[in-house]
Amino acid sequence: QVQLVESGGGLVQAGGSLRLSCAASGGTFRAYAMGWFRQAPGKEREFVAGISRSGGSTNYADSVKGRFTISRDNAKNTVYLQMNSLKPEDTAVYYCAADASPLMYTAPQHERFYDYWGQGTQVTVSS
Secondary structure, three states, rough: OOEEEEEEEEEEEEEEEEEEEEEOOOOOHOOOOOEEEEOOOOOEEEEEEEEEOEEEOEOOOOOOOEEEEEEOOOOOEEEEEEEEEOOOOHHHEEEEEOOOOOOOOOOOOOHHOOOEEOOOOOEEEEO
């Protein structure tokens, strides 16, 4: 059974930075496309960023493009989300997810393609 554990969330002022990590265990991490999603209070969960199995392809939601960077270290079974220039509207619970059977080179943006999810980490950006 694949387990995903996020860390690195917290409280930060607008304009600040945070780096989220997601450590995977129990599976073949290098075979998975990985994604980060977030859910703000009262809103649906939304795609934030995705990365292919090798890390050669990344994709982002328009709302975070140019501010967030997704990366992975397959030797450490870990995916990261570097978040810069944070805004209050980035406040949400952030989840990492694994697509165990990626159909395409790029990571999918819809959550229905993801098989495993972490428990989430809270990110709060104050104005």
